[in-house]
Amino acid sequence: MRIKKVRLGGISVPLISIFLGLVVGAIIMLLSGFNPLINYLNLFSGALGTPNAIGEVFRSATPLILTALGFSIANSAGFFNVGLSGQALAGWLASVWFALSFPHLPGFILLPGSIIMGALAGAFWSGIAGFLRAYFGTSEVITTIMLNYISLYGTNAIVKGVLTSSDADSTPLVPIQARLRTPFLEKLTGNSTFHWGIVISLFMVFVIWWLMKKTTLGFEIRSVGMNEDAARYAGMSTKKTIISAMLLSGALAGLGGAMEGLGNFQNIFVNTSLPDIGFDGMSVSLLATGNPIGIIFSALLFGILKIGGLNISISSNTPSEIVNIVIASVIFFVGANYIIQYLISKIKTNHNSSKLISNSIKGGHK
Amino acid sequence: MDLMTILSTVVSTTLIYSAPLIFTSIGGSFSEHSGIVNVGLEGIMVIGAFSSIVFSLFMSKTFGWMTPWIGLFVGGIIGTLFSLIHAVATINWRTDHIISGTVLNLMAPALGIYLTKLIFDGKGQTGFISQPLASSKIPVLSKIPIIGKIFFENTSIVAYIGILVSIFSWWLLKYTRFGLRLRSAGEHPEAADSVGISVYFYRYCGVLISGFLGGIGGAIMAESITLNFSGTTIAGQGFMSLAAMIFGKWNPIGAMGAAAFFGFAQSLAIIGKYIPIIDKIPNYWFTIAPYLITIIVLVAFVGKSQAPAADGSTFIKSK
DSSP states (O other), X not given: OOOOOXXXXXXXXXXXXXXXXXXXXXXXXXXXXXXXXXXXXXXXXXXXXXXXXXXXXXXXXXXXXXXXXXXXXXXXXXXOOTTHHHHHHHHHHHHHHHHHHOTTSOHHHHHHHHHHHHHHHHHHHHHHHHHHXXXXXXXXXXXXXXXXXXXXXXXXXXXXXXXXXXXXXXXXXXXXGGOSXXXXXXXXXXXXXOOTHHHHHHHHHHHHHHHHHHXXXXXXXXXXXXXXXXXXXXXXXXXXXXXXXXXXXXHHHHHHHHHIIIIISSSOBOOSXXXXXXXXXXXXXXXXXXXXXXXXXXXXXHHHHHHHHXXXXXXXXXXXXXXXXXXXXXXXXHHTHHHHHHHHHHHHHHXXXXXXXXXXXXXXXX | OOHHHHHHHXXXXXXXXXXXXXXHHHHHHXXXXXXXXXXXXXXXXXXXXXXXXXXXXXXXXXXXGGHXXXXXXXXXXXXXXXXXXXXXXXXXXXXXXXXXHHHHHHHHHHHHHHHXXXXXXXXXXXXXXXSOOOOBOOTTGGGSTTHIIIIISSBOHHHHHHHHHHHHHHHHHHHSHHHHHHHHHHHOHHHHHHTTOOHHHHHHHHHHHHHHHHHHHXXXXXXXXXXXXXXXXXXXXXXXXXXXXXXXXXXXXXXXHHHHHHHHHHHHHHHGGGSTTGGGSOHHHHHHHHHHHHHHHIIIIIOSOOOOTTTTOXXXXXX
C-alpha cells in the first residue's frame, strides 16, 4: 500500500517538467500549423537578445519572486494562500497611496516608507484570513478568494473616488524620489522598465531562506504544516504560528504589489481583473517546489517565457497564449511528478534487472 | 418603478446571475463527495463558455432557436473532456488536487484565447452570438396572479432547471445506490474498497459530473450574460461556485441556495440604483457586498467547514 519513495536529485523533476511542458507546447503548435522550433528560437531571442529584453525579463521576475516566496511560506504552514493577487493589489495601492500623499518627503524616507506600507497592507489583508482560520476554523481558501474580489473592487473604488479628483481611471505618477526606476538603469538596459526592486527581491529570498532554515519561527511553521496536532502537543502555539505564516505570506505579496506600484507602472489604475502576479507567483513557487533559491530561477524562467512570448506573436501568427499553455503544462508535470518518478524508476529497474539476468546467464556458462 | 416591477426585476436578475453558479456549484459537490477537491471549476467554466460560444457562432443558422440549448450541452461535453485532465492527474497520477485544479485554471483561458485567435484570425475575443439564451415566460405558472408575474414572467428558465437539478442531485447523492457508493469513496475509500466498490470508478464519476455541470455553468454565463467569449467572460464565477458549495455545506440544495444568494447580491449591484432607499448607497458597496457577506456568514453561522472526510486524499489500491 505504501509507495516506495523514489528520491531524485531535487532539480530533476522541475527540469523534466519544463522539458515536457515545452514538448506539449510544440505539439500544440505543430497541430495548429506553426513551426515550434522557429517559435521557441524567437521566444528565447526575444527574451535574451537585447539589453532591453533582459531588463524586462528581470523586471517581470521581480514581483514574481516575492509572491512566490509568499506562497511558499503559507504552503509550508499547510495553507493554501489563493489570495496572493488580492494581497499584492492591496500592497500596490498602499505603496502608491503613501507616495502620493507625502510628495515632499525626502527620498530616503518616502521610498522605504512606501515599500513598507505595501508590505503592511498585504500583511493586513492576508492576516484577516489567517485570523479567521486560527480562531474560527474558516477555510482560508474561501476567505482569501473573497478577499481577492473585495480587494479588486475596493481598490478600484479608492482609485476612482479618493486618489483621483475627477473620477479618472489612473492616478498621476508617484514622486520621482519614490520611484524604483532610475535613469541609470534605463540607460543600462536600453530604456527598459528594469528597476531596483530586484535587489529587494533577492534580499528577501535570503531573509526567507534564513527564517525558514535557521530560526525557531521557521521551524514552527514547518512543524505546523507537517502535523498541526503534533506541533500543538510539542507545546507550540499553532494559532500564533498560523497567523505569523499568513502575515509573512501577505507581506511578501504586498511587497510584490509595491514593486508594480513603485517600479513597473509607477502609479495605480482601475484594474478589470486581479493582477497576474498572484497566480503566476503560485506557479513559480510550485515549479521551484517551494525552495527559495529555486524560486529565483523559476521566476526568471517565467520572465523569459512571458517577455519572449510577446516576440512569438510579433514574428509569426502564433498567438502568444502558447506561452501560458506551456506554463500550465509545466505545472501539470510538476504536480504529476509521481508518474514521472515512477516511469524513471521503472526504466532504471528494467535496466538493472536485464543486467542481472545477463550476468547470471554469463555465470551459468562458467 | 412600482413595487411589482422592482420585485420582478430583482427576481429575474437574481435568477439570471445565479444560474451559472447553481450548475457549477452542484458539480463541485459531486466531485468533492467522491473525494476529489476541484478548484478547477473556474477553468472548466471557461472551456464551457468558449465551446458554447464557438458552437453558437457557427451553428446558429442550422439549429435556429434550439442553438443555445444545444450549446449548453456542447459546453457540458467539452467541460467533461476537460475535467478528464483533473481526473487522470488526481486519481491515477496522485497529483495534489489543488495543483491539478490550478492547472485547469491556468490552462483553460490560455487554450480558450489561443483557439479563439486561431479561429477568428488573431482576434482576442469572439463576435457576439445571434441566438442568446434569452429570458422568457414559463407557460402555465406565469398565469398565477401576483406570484406568476414576479417569478415566472420574463425569467430565466435555466435557473429553474438548475433548481430542479439540485433537488435531483440531492436525492441522487443521498438515497440511491450510486450516490451512497460515490460518497463512500469520499468518506472512507479504504472501507469502500474492502467491500468491493471501485473507488476509482466513483471518483471518475464525481469529477466528470463536475466537468459536465461546470461546462454547462460556463455556457450559461456566456450565452445569457456576456454573449461572446473573451478573457474576462468568466471572471471568478468558478471560485464563487466553489464558495457556494462550501457555504451550502457540500449539499447540492444548500449549494443552490448559496448560489441564488450570490446571484441576488450581484443583481443588487446592477439594479440597486433603481430601488428607493438603497439607491443612495454608492455602487461599489453593492459590488463588494456578496464577497463581504459570504465571509461574515461563513464565520458567524457556518463555522468550521465539514468537508467529506477523505476529500483531497489520494486513494491507492492495495495490491
